[in-house]
Amino acid sequence: MFKKIIFALFFSSLTVSTSALAAKKNDGSHIQPDNYYPRVKIETTMGDVVVELDRRRAPITVNNFLRYVDKRSYEDTIFHRIVPGFVVQGGGYNTDFDGKSNFPDIFNESGNGLTNDLYTIAMARQNEPHSANRQFFFNVNDNESLNPGRDWGYAVFGMIVEGEDVVDAMSEVETEYSLRLSANNVPIEPIVIKKVTVLPPL
Structure with missing residues (x-):
């Protein structure tokens, strides 16, 4: 009888541990877990962009990005900030300029050795470094000012491998001040992300 109780307790703890592990892996690390360089296709109203992510140097950031992709959370969001010769930023608002819900803020991996060079992809944040x-x-220039120095920089986690011309075209669209966002550099004609998918490994 005693042995049966011990076995039941062991099996119960094993089940809990497995469930906890499964819950933990819902952070994006479960998506192509053995692939250090997953590729993601971003389909927009201006064309498609394929990015290769660098999970080896930016594991937290890549897994976080893949988590949103997996939840289809980037679909029907817009590129809301276009600064020619600087950045094309998006992923946070829908076409009505309503902010999308987000997972908790992540650690800033800006010190990973990747720099904000032309055609790289990086994380936007608030003034607080880990926000x-x-x-x-997308960097549409070599933006050295966004790299870490005395202060925290902006974490680069991949680069464009297809669709550089699409991002260049995005960077040249006409923008205006938006009362809804209380911000400049908002495209007059919305650039919408239609679909984002993880591509099969090469």
């Missing part, structure tokens, strides 16, 4: 959650941007 990134879902918004990202």
Whole structure:
């Protein structure tokens, strides 16, 4: 009888541990877990962009991004900030300029050795260094000012491998001041993210 009780307790703890592990893995790390360089296709109203993510150097950031992709949370969001010769930023608002819900903020991996060079993808954030959650941007220039120095920089987590011309075209659209966002550099004609998918490993 005693052995049966011990076995039942062991089996129960094993089940709890497995459930806890499964819950923990819902952070994006479960998506192509053995692939250090997953590729993601971003389909927009201006064309498609494929990015190769660097999970080896930016594991927290890549897994976070893949988590939003997995939840289809970037679909029907917009690129709401376009600064020519600087950045194309999006992923945070829908077409009505309503902010999308987000997972908790992540640790800033800006010191990973990746720099904000032309055609890289990086995380947007507030002034607080560890405040990134879902918004990202494409660098449309070599933006050394966004790299870490005396202060925390902006974490780069991949690069564009297809669709550089699409991002260049995005960076040149006409923008205006938006009363809804209380911000400049908002495209007059919305650039919408229609679909984001993780591509099969190469």
